Amino acid sequence: EGRAKHRGSAFGAYDSEQPSQASFENYLATDLLSLQFRSAPVFVEHESRAIGALRIPKELFDACALGPLVTLEVPLDERVQSIIEEYVSARLEVFRQRSVEDPFSSVYSELLLNLEKLSKRLGGEWTKSLCLNLQEAIDKHRASGDTSGHGAWIEPLLTEYYDKCYAYQRTEKLKRTVFSGNRQSVKEFLRNYKQADAT
Numbered sequence: 001e002g003r004a005k006h007r008g009s010a011f012g013a014y015d016s017e018q019p020s021q022a023s024f025e026n027y028l029a030t031d032l033l034s035l036q037f038r039s040a041p042v043f044v045e046h047e048s049r050a051i052g053a054l055r056i057p058k059e060l061f062d063a064c065a066l067g068p069l070v071t072l073e074v075p076l077d078e079r080v081q082s083i084i085e086e087y088v089s090a091r092l093e094v095f096r097q098r099s100v101e102d103p104f105s106s107v108y109s110e111l112l113l114n115l116e117k118l119s120k121r122l123g124g125e126w127t128k129s130l131c132l133n134l135q136e137a138i139d140k141h142r143a144s145g146d147t148s149g150h151g152a153w154i155e156p157l158l159t160e161y162y163d164k165c166y167a168y169q170r171t172e173k174l175k176r177t178v179f180s181g182n183r184q185s186v187k188e189f190l191r192n193y194k195q196a197d198a199t
Contacts, residue, residue, distance in 0.1 A: 003027040006052030011087050011114045013052060015094070024054045032060075043070075043190065046173070069173050070189065071180040079158060084150045087111070088141070104142045108134065115153075122161060130157060 001007050004024055005014040019027070035042055044064050049056045074082075088107060095103035111134055119127040130153045137149035179189045 001051060003031070004051040004054045006054070008047055008051045010117045011111070018052050018054055021054055025057055028057070028060065041193070067176075068178040069176045070186060071170075071177055072186050073180055073182055076155065076158065080151050080154050083154050083158075084147050088147060088150055104138055108138045115157075118161070126160075 001012075003019070005016050005018045006012050007014075018024075044067075046064070046069060049058070049061045088111070091107050091110060092103050095106045100106050112131060115122075115127060115130055115134065122130070133153035134150075137147075137152060140149040141147055179186065181189065
């Protein structure tokens with residue numbers, strides 16, 4: 001994602017433009033070459049090939065898809081809070097640092113555009129509802145500094161859209177899953193996995 005300058009979702013664009021496909025692939029090749037003498041395993045996030053306008057080379061993506069899977073289970077409230085921090089609070093701070101006249105309106109416009117990108121998949125009525133919730137959350141955030149209102153549009157977007165999109169993929173991946181758990185248990189598993197692999 002860092003090399004692609006995109007987080008992969010409809011909300012994932014960076015401020016800077018994405019590199020060309022050729023440059024992206026060259027970056028990945030350089031990174032892979034730097035890892036070839038490592039004795040420890042390499043862990044990658046399992047996502048789609050598309051990262052914004054770029055695509056992970058098929059050979060690399062297919063190779064990653066052959067490895068064992070570890071599933072990190074995060075409570076919904078933590079997921080919502082993480083998105084608020086990354087896509088709302090952090091973006092607000094960026095606009096403030098740029099001395100934008102109305103940073104809240106800038107964040108609202110950016111998030112609204114991202115929601116509208118999903119309108120064909122979400123449906124018109126549901127998109128309107130989420131956009132209204134977003135407007136109310138921004139108003140509350142602006143008035144009191146309270147970010148909790150953002151859960152009204154983020155939570156249903158996660159549970160009713162993204163989670164359902166991934167549900168089929170999760171079923172398909174179950175046969176490759178070697179461990180599932182919370183952050184602490186996953187860290188412990190990976191620590192032991194690295195040690196076992198190294199020996």
